[in-house]
Amino acid sequence: MTTGLIIGSLIVLAVLGGGFSVYKFKVRWLKYAYFAFNITLLVFLFFWGVSLAFPHLVYAAEANETVSSGNSLGYLAAGLSVGIASIGAGIAVGIAGSAAIGAISEKPEILGRALIIIGLAEGIAIYGLIISIMILGRL
Known part of the structure; x- marks a missing residue:
């Protein structure tokens, strides 16, 4: 029963969400963001559903391992800082890179300045990685 409901909800989510993302939004990046949200929800x-349908595949932690909620929230914060910073860096590099390619094709002597701007956009991911290392160092 539960497996059928989950499979049905996945099909509805994939068909309706994908259909709405293709026809609803005229802005291209908003369409992709909506589609990525649907895919993330689909994977979750x-x-x-697999953990509900096959509970024997889900294992409990060992008895001698104690994980407090503070540690688990710290690990979650470290992962989120890297993930969100990487998504932001990807968006920034995509926008700056396409603008840089267009500018270089018109004026080739600005190659160095364009690469510096793209490198600054990539720095956002490094900042997220540094923050996550600092968080993991405190745990």
């Missing part, structure tokens, strides 16, 4: 529901 899939793994949740």
Whole structure:
């Protein structure tokens, strides 16, 4: 019963969400963001459905391992800082890179300045990595 509901919800989510993302939004990046949200939700529901349908595949922690909620929230914060910073860096590099290619094709002597701007955009991911290392160092 539960497996059928989850499979049905996945199909509805994939068909309706994908259909709406293709026809609803005229802005291209908003269409891709909506599609990525649907895919993320689809993956979450899939793994949740697998854990409900096959509970013997989910293992508990060992008895001698103690993980407090503070540690688990710290690990979550470290992962989120890297993930969100990498998504932001990807968006920034995509926008700056396409503008730099267009500018270099018109005026080739600005190659060095364009590479510096793209490098600054990549620095956002490095900042997220540094923050996550600092968070993991405190745990």
